[in-house]
């Protein structure tokens with residue numbers, strides 16, 4: 153992203169939260185049920201709807217990756233409570249750096265979902281600086297070990313089960329073309345983790361007909377999602393990040409500084 157655009161996005165833009173609210177009201181009016189990632193996965197497991205029989209179902213899978221600002225995430229949660237209340241659900245994935253125990257507890261108690269937003273490949277590389285894709289690949293056993301330990305710590309810190317998790321994308325993942333989902337491409341690690349579903353699991357994503365991510369679309373996001381609903385697309389997933397909806401100066405500055413420091417320490 154251009155610097156001027158980044159400055160606008162992180163410090164100057166007006167809140168877009170009213171668009172988020174409109175979007176949810178529109179979904180509800182159009183008859184979309186709103187569910188989290190785990191909720192959708194369980195519906196598939198329970199054969200709650202059978203896509204092959206042409207039964208028209210309308211599902212909005214609502215996923216949030218809390219890369220920054222649990223504060224703005226909480227405001228999105230409040231909007232969801234207002235619009236769908238307990239008739240709906242969403243998923244909030246927290247990184248180690250954005251865990252907010254109080255907010256997580258409140259979301260869980262309300263009956264919505266939370267889970268671990270993991271980034272162990274990037275974390276491991278930043279710590280060990282292997283700087284070589286093949287070598288980094290050979291370190292996967294250690295990375296998997298680290299992931300299992302981190303997941304355990306996340307669960308005990310947040311007092312949640314985190315049965316669903318989602319991979320976070322970092323500049324390291326882009327550089328080496330290695331997504332964190334590689335960690336789970338190992339039967340034993342997956343079993344030990346005790347998770348039910350990873351947000352990128354093909355067994356689930358193959359049922360998603362349209363996916364919209366706010367970091368790609370920014371201000372176009374709202375219009376694109378509305379259009380998909382108008383077309384009555386059956387299963388839609390939206391992925392949002394707090395940073396794209398409302399300015400949180402402290403959280404954005406913290407993240408920008410962290411990124412700058414990591415970037416300067418880590419030379420390719």
Ligand SMILES: [Zn+2]
Pocket residue numbers: 217218219269319320321
């Ligand atoms: Zn992320």
